[in-house]
Amino acid sequence: MEKTTAIVLAAGQGTRMKSALPKVMHPVCGLPIVHFGIQAALDAGCGEVVVVVGHGRASVEAYVARAFAGGRVHTAVQERQAGTGDAARAGLAHIGAQTERVLIMNGDVPLVRGADLLAVVRPLDEASPRPAFSLATCLVGDATGYGRVLRAGGEVVEIREHRDLRSDDERAVREINAGFYAADVALMREALATLAPDNAQGELYLTDVVTFASRAGKGIAAVTLGADVLAGVNDREQLAQVERTMHERIVRAWRLAGVTVRDGARVDAAVVLEPDATVESGVVLRGVTRVGKGATVDVGCVLANVTVGEGALVKPYSVATDSSIGARAQVGPFAHLRPGSELGDESHVGNFVETKATKMGRGAKANHLAYLGNGDIGEGANIGAGTIFCNYDGFQKHTTTVGPGAFIGSDSQIVAPVTIGANSYVATGTTVTMDVPADALAISRVKQDNKLGYASKLRARLRASKAQKSK
Numbered sequence: 001m002e003k004t005t006a007i008v009l010a011a012g013q014g015t016r017m018k019s020a021l022p023k024v025m026h027p028v029c030g031l032p033i034v035h036f037g038i039q040a041a042l043d044a045g046c047g048e049v050v051v052v053v054g055h056g057r058a059s060v061e062a063y064v065a066r067a068f069a070g071g072r073v074h075t076a077v078q079e080r081q082a083g084t085g086d087a088a089r090a091g092l093a094h095i096g097a098q099t100e101r102v103l104i105m106n107g108d109v110p111l112v113r114g115a116d117l118l119a120v121v122r123p124l125d126e127a128s129p130r131p132a133f134s135l136a137t138c139l140v141g142d143a144t145g146y147g148r149v150l151r152a153g154g155e156v157v158e159i160r161e162h163r164d165l166r167s168d169d170e171r172a173v174r175e176i177n178a179g180f181y182a183a184d185v186a187l188m189r190e191a192l193a194t195l196a197p198d199n200a201q202g203e204l205y206l207t208d209v210v211t212f213a214s215r216a217g218k219g220i221a222a223v224t225l226g227a228d229v230l231a232g233v234n235d236r237e238q239l240a241q242v243e244r245t246m247h248e249r250i251v252r253a254w255r256l257a258g259v260t261v262r263d264g265a266r267v268d269a270a271v272v273l274e275p276d277a278t279v280e281s282g283v284v285l286r287g288v289t290r291v292g293k294g295a296t297v298d299v300g301c302v303l304a305n306v307t308v309g310e311g312a313l314v315k316p317y318s319v320a321t322d323s324s325i326g327a328r329a330q331v332g333p334f335a336h337l338r339p340g341s342e343l344g345d346e347s348h349v350g351n352f353v354e355t356k357a358t359k360m361g362r363g364a365k366a367n368h369l370a371y372l373g374n375g376d377i378g379e380g381a382n383i384g385a386g387t388i389f390c391n392y393d394g395f396q397k398h399t400t401t402v403g404p405g406a407f408i409g410s411d412s413q414i415v416a417p418v419t420i421g422a423n424s425y426v427a428t429g430t431t432v433t434m435d436v437p438a439d440a441l442a443i444s445r446v447k448q449d450n451k452l453g454y455a456s457k458l459r460a461r462l463r464a465s466k467a468q469k470s471k
């Protein structure tokens, strides 16, 4: 497959999506549609992948460059979206000199896998008599909108687009063209050169290469694959169906690998789950999230690009983004870890605690109601309820450093930048505005004064005042 180049057609607008986003950039389980076709081509072993871009090209190019860096995948531009045949020509103009064979594929078929692509190419090397052209077909219940595979004497002779069908017999054909074609470069180049826009849409149809191959007496192999593999995405209902199938695949694979994933959890394609992890219902795991061995992500959590360490427990309804949670740490319920939160092993972050760009050392605790922004908290430090790291002066963010073993009493405000020394003690209700040396006690609150017997006097005065007002 090293000398096979895949050409992924991804330049179309996708009118039926009714979207400002190019169709192939719509996510399926967290990754754009176009990602899956490219990945399948790489998995199949194609030496090179050319992605034909056009509509919304900047976003597709940027994604391809970011997600498939490394030189095997590049893009070609189709200037005007004049049909799939024109797109294939644009792709073919960009293939490397080492290419002997091309596999042209629709970019809007995310369920296709490497093995399916190999099945399309294989007859060119293995079938006898040896065909010169191979395409994927599919038997569907409702063929509306698809190109029909027309056969004569059992042999494929033509693909006719839905809008160009000429009879009820043709409309009744249930074998459809899936949009995957393989042939040697020379034949494909020759076939593409013959295309003309003589059809209902006035476009260059890639499918007409089949007619060319048939008329030229080339053998055509039709490889029939399942409808669950070859479903294309043209509108958002198909997007939802494809995503359902994709998600079932993802979850099934993790379950078989030893992970408990409850029904009703949503696990994106790039997520990694280690054995004996548990993902409860209502959990959404997005982006590059990783859940370690034996860790539990409990009901209703939403994690995006988060690493959860071994044996950690993320309690219900916690939300975390671009953060890491150490081994055996405990988070939540109702915790909010904003980007750049790094919780050490065995640390605890409890309910209604918000962290942002904050590191917590091993075993550090902030169990209730706190805002910890731009903090660097040492091992075993304890942050009391109601503590606020005042990190923002309206212009800049400032850092609060808390040494190992320090104790911050409840309802303290820590006005950054400030450093609180190791094993120091900040008394409850203190407003810390200057550094606290190691082992010191910082206290800044008004001294308490008890006025004996004053409560009843106060009540009498307030009662009289109220009676006066209601007269």
Ligand code: UD1
Pocket (backbone or CB within 6 Å): 009, 010, 011, 012, 013, 024, 052, 054, 078, 080, 081, 082, 083, 084, 085, 086, 087, 106, 107, 108, 145, 146, 147, 148, 159, 161, 176, 177, 178, 179, 204, 205, 206, 207, 232, 234
């Ligand atoms: C195409 C096939 C049809 C097949 C169906 C399978 C043609 C003429 N028809 O129809 O036989 O049953 O796929 O799903 O090929 N694209 C470009 N440039 C363009 C037009 C399209 O790059 O100018 C890309 C699109 O981004 C898309 C792919 O080609 O990824 C297919 O285009 P689409 O318009 O969806 O073709 P279908 O109507 O689905």
Ligand code: CA
Pocket (backbone or CB within 6 Å): 106, 108, 232, 233, 234
């Ligand atoms: Ca399509």
